Amino acid sequence: MLPLGSDQPADNSEMARLQAQVAELQRRLAEAHERLEVSEATVHAIRSGEVDAVVVQQADDSRVFTLASPEKFYLQLAQELTNVGTWDIELATGRVHVSDGLRELMALPRSGAATLEDLWGAIIPEDRQRIQKVLQESARTSEDRYYEEFRVYSADGSVRWMAGKGAVVRGPGGDRARLVGINLDITERKAAEQALAESERAFRELADSMPQIVWTARPDGAVDYFNRRWYEFTGEELGVPSREHRLKVVHPDDRQRAEAAWDNAVRSGTPMQVEYRFREARTGQYRWHLGRAVPVRTERGDILRWFGTATDIHDQKILQNTLRDADHRKDQFLAMLAHELRNPLSPLMIAADLIATESSLAPHIREMAEVMNRQTIQLKRLIDDLLDVSRISTGRLELKRDAVDLQEAIDAALDVSQPLITAAGHELNVEMPREKIVIQGDKVRLTQVVGNLLINAAKYTPAGGRIGLSVRQQGDRVQITVADNGIGIPQAMLSHVFELFTQVDSSTTRSQSGLGIGLTLVKTLAEMHGGQVLAESDGPGLGSRFTVILPAVSTTGGPATTARLPEQRPAPVRRRILIIDDNQSASYLLGKLLTKLEQDVHIEQSAIQALRSLHEFQPDIVISDIAMPEFSGHQLAREIRTLPLAKQPLLVALTGYGQEDDRQASLAAGFDLHITKPIDIATLKSLLQTPV
Ligand code: ADP
Secondary structure, three states, X not given: OOOOOOOOOOOHXXXXXXXXXXXXXXXXXXXXXXXXXXXXXXXXXXXXXXXXXXXEEOOOXXXXXXXXXXXXXXXHHHHXXXXXXXXXXXXXXXXXXXXXXXXXXXXXXOOOOEOHXXXXXXXXXXXXXXXXXHHHHHHHOOOOEEEEEEEEEOOOOOEEEEEEEEEEEEOOOXXXXXXXXXEEEOHHHHHHHHHHHHHHHHHHHHHHOOOOEEEEEOOOOOEEEEOHHHHHHHOOOOOOOOHHHHHXXXXXXXXXXXXXXXXXXXXXXXXXXXXXXXXXXOOOOEEEEEEEEEEEEXXXXXXXXXXXXXXXXXXXHHHHHHHHXXXXXXXXXXXHHHHHXXXXXXXXXXXXXXXHOOOOOOHHHHHHHHHHHHHHHHHHHHHHHHHHHHHHHOOOOOOOOEEEEHHHHHHHHHHHHHHHHXXXXXXXXXXXXXXXXXEEEOHHHHHHHHHHHHHXXXXXXOOOOEEEEEEEEEOOEEEEEEEEOOOOOOHHHOOOOOOOOOOOOOHHHHHOOOOOOHHHHHHHHHHHOOOEEEEEEOOXXXXXXXXXXXXXXXXXXXXXXXXXXXXXXXXXXXXXXEEEOOOHHHHHHHHHHHHHOOOEEEEEOOHHHHHHHHHHHOOOEEEEOOOOOOOOHHHHHHHHHHOOOOOOOEEEEEEOOOOXXXXXXXXXXXXXXXXXXXXXXXXXXXXXXXXX
């Protein structure tokens, strides 16, 4: 250590020692300079990829530092790649070193030292100054690193895009010694970017011209674009609003639904569809929109973007609601109308039945009663059909499926149509296979299909005609054909007869009662059973043939049940029957008919009265109206079901209300059966067969 600040004079030996020390220091400094130069050369060599390893010799051992292999790989790659070039500018001297790649890229002289002027000249005039400035600033004051994109002339004279990345290399004293950098040809990328920008612009132009709200979102669900319509409609400021902000224009009642639908779509990658209301800035009114979003995917299936629209469906929605309300009111009206029509029909039909079976009356009076009876049956059918049409049009027609023995359905259809066929003096020929045919379906509806065809055959065939009903099994299908030799159907009308309210416009047809509903029901019901129906006719006056084809479940269930004829039924047992109806004539006539059928009858006009007489009369069967003042049939059924009776009676609801909901309500209240008015003698008889 130098004895600086000592007052003591130095002696000669001390001076000599000091001089030796200075000489040693000078030698060490020269050595350091030399080492620095070697290091610099080494670094340069490393940077230009000329060396693979550096050996550092020390007094006691030597260590070899190889360049990390990936780095070497990249250096080689940089040399070999045609679209990459490296350069190195010594700031003090302005000397420039360039790689072969750069010479190639920027059309620089193939050999010899490149100059700064060469570099500037390669850059197109529009970009030159900017790059010069960046480089100059890097050399002096600015950041140590930069990234710039600019254009150069290539060897073939075309202009190519470069991405230049540069860095300042500092000397040992920390001064800016060199600028080194790498240039990459990005012409292709630029072209792709430009094409993308073009299509983006075209998309925006298209989106802006659309009357719908259009938006896009990133794969993670972040919305990044709205078209002009959004800003016009919501009155929002330009710019993409945040999620909270967007939700503000959605009706408060719809917010949760809208959010859930979108979150679910983003989570599952599936399209979204949701209806919600947006507030219109101009009117302050919330308007219904149909919101949709679909994911746009890459070829690999990754979601690239979401594309969404919101379409104003407010007017349609309002119209739809109005229509739905009107439709609902119409259904209610139809149900009420049916009820009101059935109520007077019931006593009429029973009265006609009574007169027809009264042997003491003159035959012509009984015949007239039969006419009355047939007409009321027809009226009842019309009412039922009307209700069915309303069920079809609202999609509420349902099948109560079961394994149905086709024979039973056909017998019931024959029962229904027989009066009309007999009255017109037609000859009926029925052909049934011996095997039992089972159909998976609704017995009542299958009866209706065959019944309607038979009734039509009877209606559209002049008196004394021939009607044929044949059933054939063909593999797993059954074919039911109803043919007549009646008025026939013109060729042009054959495909239209199944349409709702269609009637062939001829005087014969018009003279027949009907609404043009029967065949629509036949077709709908056949199709609901997985089948179809065909109409054939050789023309006017040449008869018609209707064929229903249905899938059959099995034919091996044993022989067909014997055709059930009313006469063959066992005689009804005598039962105690309690009738409750506030309509006096209805209950009176029903009582009369049941008495005639040898039943013990007791009538009450109100449910409360009925409850009182229950213990004393001990009925086997209770037949009750539903809609009654004070105490309804439903209440009555519920009461009866809770009473500690020796034996619970069979509870039958007899009502003008025949919708499925009404039936369900009756069963829920405790009724065993729900029968719609008017009840006919055949139904009454089969009711009396029901075990109690
Ligand atoms: P509706 O009988 O109540 O008029 P349908 O739907 O049952 O209604 O029949 C539609 C039309 O098809 C009838 O009006 C009639 O013109 C024609 N039609 C149906 N069945 C026959 C038949 N067996 N022979 C001739 N025409 C028929």
